[in-house]
Amino acid sequence: MTEDVHGERARLGRRGLLAAGAVGVVAATAGAAHAEEATAPAPDRTITLTGTLPTGAPDFVHLPFDVPPGVREIAVSYRYDRPTVPPGTPGNSCDIGLFDERGTDLGGRGFRGWSGGFRTEFAVSREQATPGYLPGPIRPGKWHVVLGPYQVAPQGLAYRVDVTLRFGAPGGEFAPAYPPERARGRGRAWYRGDCHVHTVHSDGRRQPAEVAAGAREAGLDFIVSTEHNTSSAHGVWGPLAGPDLLILLGEEVTTRNGHWLALGLRPGEFVDWRYRSRDEALPRFARQVRRQGGLVVPAHPYCPYVACQWKFGYEHADAVEVWNGPWTYDDESAVDGWDAQLAVALRDGRSWLPAMGNSDAHSAPQAIGSPHTVVLAEDLHRDAVLAGLRAGRSWLAESAAVRLEFTATGHGRQAGIGEELAVPADAPVDVRLDVSGVPNGTVRFLTDEGQLHQESLPAEGAGTVVWRTTASLAAFVRAEVRHPRADGTPGRGNAMGAELPWGPMAALTNPIVLRVRR
Template structure:
């Protein structure tokens, strides 16, 4: 075992939020365990790892220990052969007090791979009983359009591969039971969960969209698509370039959400997609998210994110619900393409009032008495289903008290 001790200072954090601590692993190492110890009441250190062959995982502040072996790894990390040579323990200096934060890293090489923990996701899936509901679009009688149909889902959720409490299979079953058609799994700064998506999707009967939440001190962004890992250490201009070149979509997350608000500068062209409706927008008479979106881009594509982490928080997947007009035969790629092309809408829940841009019309569903607002539109909705000529820009349904009930790109 190798023990590395030190102390991070506030100056260290200012100079760079992610630091690399080199560790040499000798030939013949079959697996490695890393343990991080520090006073969690005094600060917060994020944890990750890279090897000679590249990035191997990230668990942020959710874990203080991980193991990587040839056949299995702690959720958040990628299994595979342990290359001999210099590895780096990645430490994110998320919160460092003025007096400094002492730490200790223990590195334990294994000559034989340790046994897989009994509660590891690969060792056996523990899932709730699923009572599959009819897909939201058919349940609500929503029309199709030129071979496309409306799908209800959530574009932001976490599992045990980062700081969530449910495994991928458990989360998929929970989302299916909510009546969702798709769910993007967006664990922080890792893609280790992608290996479980196909099996969990088949089990739960809904589309699981590969994603990752690129997470930094100055803001978060979701990268959608099977595009490989995006290096969160480089900056948003590089994220956008990487995601675009690999055929994915980048979304700015919860841009006005307390300490996770978007504060990154942007030198190149801004991405159009923005998670304006985040679960934390609990007072929807507060206009800051819409004002931010209007200032961000004239053609902003509005999406929502439940940002699910654990059931006890009280906001399940689909709160809010993002709707996409997609090719149902295209699977997860169809969902990503619909977001990229701006065929989106957001409602408070799968069965909440809904506003859709459907061809040349707006369709207001279950919205009797609400007010349709847009750059050039003012109308009161009469009846449970109403149609209006579609105008340019983001539109919304509000109560007479100005509470936002639905958004439409």
């Protein structure tokens, strides 16, 4: 680590000039000069931190620097080398963030921001900060830049971080504008929401106002703000919410062994991300989220990119994101894995994990609300929406154009999505799906045995499908509505080969559980 000497030279030059002037001018002039010296802010001071990280470097490297009294703003820029690597070998990739004088302890209070690899420079002061970072007091003490070497080339990763300390009056205090926890709802009703969206406060390119406008255009009732590893966006959503749009607060916790959504955080709450599965830290942070009534949701668990696949297991999860953005192979895998968990959980008499679908939209042309989750909630209120998601009273839709109703009726009783129907073992149970908005679609009914019924929808995309079963034959029933395959066929069950056996998903329900009434 080295420190730039330009600032010290500037201070010495200033003192030299004042000393020479004191000999050749009258006392009044010297007094004025000394008064100016007393009130003028010190010149900027730049600290340069350099080093090389070897292959196998720690996930997070904390670089200390000292902040003296009187600093108004801290500005940071960084760069690192990108040497040529052999084909198939990862090249250098390094994230960055900031911790203040309160320290770098895991889950501690020192967090001041994170921009991952999305920015090469940022600044923080008492009254404002670069998106991704938190405005607040610049107190003297030992601060840290945190580097996250995402990938390191065989040659190592040489970095340079320039920290510029700007002196002066601290400025006004930042006043966050948090969104209200309630919007104008329709009482107990189905509400549409996208629980995974990004803005310029992490690696998105949309402004928060653009995301809010996109949510309204998509026909959503609510969204959840989920920036990567930062709560900096929480304080900007207030003016963008309204009676027609509930905005909940959250974070996408981006670890080295997978990403998870902390949904329904309290304003300004930060959830740490600096751990792997083997560190056994997830239970601690899951408890942090749940203590405030929030949800822990593994995101895109089969995503093929580095550090995205979920490696923590599902013991501490409240739901799982099985559909992320446009339908792809990893979504197909996520649904298959979730379906298998349903069967095992119900066999063992354990609670089952609800499915969610979200857009994970970052930038155009990624569509906000495609897909989204439709939840049955008592009202359009934070606690009610989270309770509906937690209970699995929800289904997934590619857009607001898709509508459905799914029920199971038997022995004089009826249950809906996420609910339980207890009937005698051999009592007939009629499963009914009413759907619209999927032209030439295919309806599938699936149980713990797999698909047991399939029907095609007409060209106008609306229809009713009814199928009969019993609780002795099916531990649960769930529904899927698929688009036709690219070749125009409705899809077939056991197809092998390079193509998916089914067309893209248009809608997916959580299960209706069937219990044998003793």
